[in-house]
Structure formats: structure tokens, C-alpha cells
Amino acid sequence: MRATIYDVAKEAGVSIATVSHVLNGKGKISRERREEIRRIIERMNYQPSAIASALTSKKTFTLGLLIPDISNPFFAELARAVEDEGQRLGYSLFICSTDNQDRKVESYAALLRQKGVDGVIVGTGVDRLSSLAPLLERSIPVVFVSRECPDAPGIPSVVSDDYAGGAAAARHLLGLGHRRFAVIAESEAVSSSRERVRGFRDTLRDAGPLPPVKLERAVGIREGRQQALKLLRAPDRPTAIFCCNDLIAIGLLQGAKELGLRIPADCSVVGFDDTILASVTDPPLTTVAQPIERIGHSVIRQLVQSAEGRAFERERLVLEPSLTVRASTAPPSSLG
Amino acid sequence: MRATIYDVAKEAGVSIATVSHVLNGKGKISRERREEIRRIIERMNYQPSAIASALTSKKTFTLGLLIPDISNPFFAELARAVEDEGQRLGYSLFICSTDNQDRKVESYAALLRQKGVDGVIVGTGVDRLSSLAPLLERSIPVVFVSRECPDAPGIPSVVSDDYAGGAAAARHLLGLGHRRFAVIAESEAVSSSRERVRGFRDTLRDAGPLPPVKLERAVGIREGRQQALKLLRAPDRPTAIFCCNDLIAIGLLQGAKELGLRIPADCSVVGFDDTILASVTDPPLTTVAQPIERIGHSVIRQLVQSAEGRAFERERLVLEPSLTVRASTAPPSSLG
DNA sequence: CTGAAAGCGCTTACAG
């Protein structure tokens, strides 16, 4: 069997309490003893069992990451940032893809509770806050990322400034000379999407009188393509379309191509997120870049602070997005 | 405090052993008692601590997934398949991105050991098998996925038939009428890449005398683009290029565009993997599809079998790839 | 069919 704390205590001729103390840098141990014990630990290749230690100390140094789908590039990139910062702070990560289904959210929440995680990052849509009950009941720290839950006061969150992102998209397009716009948004239930649209529209409104902005809804590439076909076939075709995420924008690109339309010559398109997908399309997408890495790092720090009982710096951290201009936007070919 | 097994035992007027038995479906408990205890468990909302249970039973129902980078779409898609099947079988997943650095592999391996995982899936490159020592020493079950380690006899693996995939790419291109080929491969150290090239070349050789096949190396989009520029600028430009992964193929698409070349009219390109990226480029990529979902499911089953002490069905499971034909391949414009 | 008891490998007051 592998070495336990008893083995090294015996070898060192001390009590297990002493070994535990040097392991955790607690208590006062004389320098010599400490170094002697360190050497023995090294020599025996002893590594404490995280399980036994969790049972007594109630800390597992493990976190849960609840997201809709790890195979979605946005969440995969977010997961990487979260993983890296977690690792730096000594935490491991359970990955939980929920497909935005409350049933799965709840079953993962119960599982994470049983496994004794120190905290949970929630990046998945949660219809009923009660899906998180297994966590909340046991006061396991939770922080939302990239989404918010209106009826969850007191739960901290880390988000992009979606309103500002939508506004940036509008300013870019306005600056290019566009005047006839459309938007393809996600579901009305998604708060981030609502904010993006609001920022976009408010900015247009401030720019003076403009033709009405058509709004369609989609989730993912396929629906994005369908809505694109609808919008692009209309007689008063918009010269610029703002899509609330890159997937929708990609669907739009595909729809436009089917219709023989050139992007950006016939229609400019702006996406949102700036995952790797945006750099790979043709033309590469102009898109509002979420600071995914900073979001991931911040959310972990927020959670760990809260798991370690320190006060939050803030309950809601809003990070600024920035516009990444690529080749899917240009001035309208016939101004007006 | 939350309820423990003692609380429900007291409530039910039985011993904790009895409660434990009904929890685990072990031992013989009279029907009435069993149902009575079930009701009490339900009512008290008791859920056993996975930590305490792991300490005694030595099983954590937790696995580690060691991959180069969760933000790489191939591994993200693989992770999703692994997660789903793991979940179905009752296992949670720690995600570990190693960037193919032995240092990180080793530190994650040590961490996973400490946390007492029941098994580890290794999809990351491992230069020295000794990086996995923390696992192997404790005989924690390991299975390789999508890569193999030649000096690791006895460690099971689940892979695509890379040779067959390379061959399929060659047959497709040959069938289209191509005769002047090039290949952009990954590093010679990557076994899967070697096999893909070998399958591709062998198939060409069997097709009769052909001009020599140029071979360049790249990893990722940027280098793929560079090698593409080199290949496409040469006087005897190939009419078809086989890339050992989709990322390289995407770089090639970008390089071709810069040179004003049309794909597939001026040059056909075949990728490998068929991640979401391949469906999003313009033109969409013809690519050898790895059965990512089946790979992920199989590797978990293989690992769980081994973790539960059952014999392997086989030590090496080889799944067949298939060619996904999209729009990046066509007959050469000037035959010959 | 059921229970008393040992044990898993740690941490943490507490006493000295």
C-alpha cells in the first residue's frame, strides 16, 4: 500500500499531528524537525490523500463548472481560462454540460453537492433558480458567469458589458455609413442578448431618424441561416445585420452565400463573442469580442474568494468587450 | 448541519450499517424496513457524502481527462462525448489541459492521484511515459485516446484507423483525377499523423507512377498557412493537398486566398478530424471525419471496465473514420 | 435479516 501519514510519522519518530502540521505549514515546529520531516516525506514519496483531508477539513479544492455545452467553442474557451486560473489557485474543475435543461442542471447540482465541491460556476441558463437548490441549501458558493439570474439577489456574477458591446457594433456600422439595419437575437429569455439588442438600438436611435430595425430570433447556425434567408430576400433588404452571437452570424454568412450575395459588399455583418470560429469563416467576421480569458480568470477569483470566506470586492463584475474588425463589414455599396 | 447516516439511522431506529446497506443495495434487508428507510431518507433529504464513502470504499466515481487543450474544438467535442458517457455510468470528470507539456502532464497526474480518481484518459502527447508515473505507480487505470504511446505495452487505447483515413483521402482525390499531390503533416513525433501520411502515400503508390509527393510540416492554422504559401507558390504547384488536421487545412485555405487562388478550382484540399470548424469555412472542408462521439463513449467504457476490475474486451480498439465530402475538393481544372 | 465495531487517512482543538 501507499504511504500514509502514519508511515512518515513512524519513520520520523514523531506524531501524525506534527507531520500534519509541517504538511500544512501550521503550528510551530522547530526548523530541524520540519526539514527532517520534509526529507522523509520526499524520500517516501508520500502525498497526502485529498479525500481523507477533505473529510476532516471540509475543503475539497474542487469546483464545478456548469455550462450548456463544453463542445461549444465559446464555453470551451471559457473553460480553458477558468481551468488555468483555478489550477493556479490550487483548484480542480468538474465539467458539467447541461444543454440548458433544468433537469440536468439539477442533477449536476445534486452531484456536485455530494462530491463536496467548494463552489460552483454557473454559466448555463437556469429557468428556475430552484434547480440550484441542492447548492444553495448547503450554502455552497455560486457565481454566475456570462449570464445573470434576475431573481437571484446576492449571487455574484461576472459578465461582459453587453449593452456597450451592442452599442459598439452600432457605432461601427453607423460610422461605415449604414442606415438600414436588422438584428438577429437569441431568445428574449437570454438577458445578455436583450442587453446587446438594447445597446444596439439605443445607439441607432441617438443617431437620428432611421428606417425601422427588423428583429428576428435564432439560436445556432441553422436558425441563423433561416432568418438570414428571410431578411436578405426582403425587398428592403438591410445593408447591415447585427447578430447576437457568432454562430448566428455564421448561419447568416451561409444564407447569404446561398443567395449569391457577397459579404460585405451586399450586406455587412457583425457577430458577438469572437471565438475561434469568427477567425475562420470567409470573410472573417467582424465581431464584438468578449474578454473570455479575463472573464474566466475573474470568475474563479470571485468564487475562490467567496469559498475562502473572504468578502467580495464586488457583487457584479462587468468587463468591457471590444470590437474586432475583420472583413465582414464595409460601407454600404450604394449609400442609402 | 446536513443530515448524516447517523441521523437517518436514529430516525429509523436501526443501525447505520442497515442504512448503508439499503443505500448500496447490499445485504439482505426485509422489504418493509428497506422501504421505511427509503422514505426517511427521502423525507430528510439525506444524500450520502461521496467523500466519506470514498475514504472507506476507495472509489471516487471520478475520472481525469488529460488533453492538450480543452479550447481546441477537437478535444472539446471529445470531452463532451466522454462527459456524457461518463455521466451515464455515474462518473464525474476532471478536465486537465496540458498543452502537451510533460511538466503539466506530470503535475496533473500527481494531482489526480491525490484526489483518488478511479481512472485517467490520456489524450495528450506524452514524451516520456514517466510523466504518468504518479498514476502508473499506484496502478490507477489509464487508457490512451486518439494517441498511442509505443513504449506503453499493456495500456489500452482507443483510436481512429488513421491509416485507413489517409487512404480514404487519397482514394477520393485520385478518383477526382488528381495526380500532383502534397501533404502537410504534423510533427513526425505524432503517431496518428505518421499513420495518416502512410495511408495516403501507400494508396497513391498503389495507383501507379505519380510525381513525387511533397511533404511539409505544420501545427495549427498559422503554420498551415505558411506551408501553404510555400507549396502554392512553387512552379509545379500540386493540384491537391492533404492536411493532417482541420486546423492546418484552414491555414491552407487562408494562404490560398491571399494568393488569389480559388479552392477547389485551383487546388483541392482535404482535412482531417471534421470538427465544427470544417463546416464553417468557405468553402466548407472536405475532411476525414473521426468518429469523435464513438471514440469518447468507447474510451469511457474501456476505462470503467478496467476501473471496475473487469477484463478488457480488447487492448486496442480501432474505430473507422469516414470521409465527409464538402466543397473543398473537385477535379483538377486542367487535367494533368 | 440486523447490529457492534473497526477502520479508511487525515485535521484540529486541547493539554502539556
Place this chain on the structure above:
DNA sequence: CTGAAAGCGCTTACAG
């Protein structure tokens, strides 16, 4: 500065 001892919440022979 160091150790004896209790306790974390389970599982598992073993005895009856």
C-alpha cells in the same frame, strides 16, 4: 514546540 485523542461520515467483515 509536540503529542494523545476525538472526530469527519461512511463501508465492511464478522457475529449472532
